[in-house]
Amino acid sequence: MKELRLMKGNEAFAEAAIRAGADGYFGYPITPQSEVMEYLMAEKPHERTGMVVLQAESEVAAINMVYGGAACGKRVLTSSSSPGISLKQEGISYIAGAELPCVILNVVRGGPGLGTIQPSQSDYFQSTKGGGHGDYKLIVLAPSSVQEMADFARLGFDLAFKYRNPVLVLSDGAIGQMMEKVELDEQRPRFTEAEIISNTPWATTGKTIDRERNIVTSLDLDSGKQELHNLALQAKYREIEHNETRYEAISCDDAEYLIVAYGTSARLSQKAVDLLRAEGYKVGLLRPITLFPFPSAIIAKLAGQVKGILTVEMSAGQMIEDVRLAVGCRVKVEHFGRMGGIIPSPTEVVEAMHTKIIGG
């Protein structure tokens, strides 16, 4: 039976990670995501499932512990907020290069620099366009509710292992700090050592006489071989685009105008859609759930139907570039957002829709 609780997004993610059969969490505190490790420390999952929880000496140490755990075929994760995620970028690039599975949670706060501790969505470029060095992609999941914070911990592990690729859960301070009703999955057992050896034959589980050594590395000094590795990575990213694009379309069937928004902005925008429909305007909301892969095809299709598109992001306008790429120049695409940790109100979104799209 599923269990119903009232939890913060950060707590729900932590509990769901335990229940997804995680082997280890490595982190370093930073607002607004400290509840993830606080919850894990209080819950003592070592006594429940044997899961390790460790406060590392820094974000850099934490991501490299994840690198080590993942190389052993373990389900491992870390979490941080924007400045801390920046510190982890070298490790994330190495993990992507070495093709290892892991889950990384970013509870985004306003930047640049130390910025503010309040919610923002200004890490979209960092999350979807690289972040660290080299040609790589993370699978990026964008929860817009506490339920999805819980669901994406498990989905994150499943996708990470399916594609041997790091998964980033891109949340924000509002989703992390707010409480909602959440249905928790039952406990899934951790992988046994035998399961790790059979499911992840690439993992460094100890060499046996009947096979070659498993070497986990992101280094190849032979350019020819490195290029082949790059081509294989790109082929994998195309496969992920083909299989894993996720979105939610709300009131889009008869829409004459469209809002595209993810995470907290999608929640505000949903209210704005209700308010605009009450005024008689047929407005729909397209909510990307995966930011990579980006739901370009459905946005391109809706662009043939609507008169204008507003993207709502708590940033200067980052996702709008992907929306414009999908749309071409067929309809007007404008951005509305607030920065600095300010969450716009639904009525501000309604006003922006009027001035920039409907009357613009």
Add this chain to the structure above:
Amino acid sequence: MTEEIIIAGFGGQGVLSMGKILAYSGVMENKEVSWMPSYGPEMRGGTANVIVIISDERISSPIVNYFDTAIILNQQSMDKFEKTVKPGGVLIYDPNGITRHPERRDINIYTIEAADEASKVGLSKVFNMVVLGGFLKLKPIVQPEYVHKGLEKSLPRRHHALIPENEKAIQKGKEIIKAMHLLN
């Protein structure tokens, strides 16, 4: 039914936990709920507020800028949130420490002398439950049996002995809330 509520006051008055108990009561009654706190520098500066939404339907935005009910427990919050009550909505405040009383005439205004009452019975810790009782008298959006379950879920097990005291405070709040200005 959708009720959008802001609860605002000083840190330490139990603003966030009052919101949590209300929200958990809603969960127990199988309603949709959201609880969105301010966690920024203002919280560190001493004021705290939380938006609680309880609804029969899926909640779109957990962040709204106009409220059906504002529960206001200090002057700063009065200055900030009096204007956010929807016309025809409800403002509940504890006059203790309020120097500028609400002036709007397009909303229903109630006072609850909860700080006074709680100190009278030597229970300053259940101050927030007196206030919650006042709110529930006006807006019985969750039934008492579910409030009881909400308390059980919100309070750590070691504090469950205090539940009757909390329920007594809620009852007291229902008795002492007073109308100051009512719309016809």
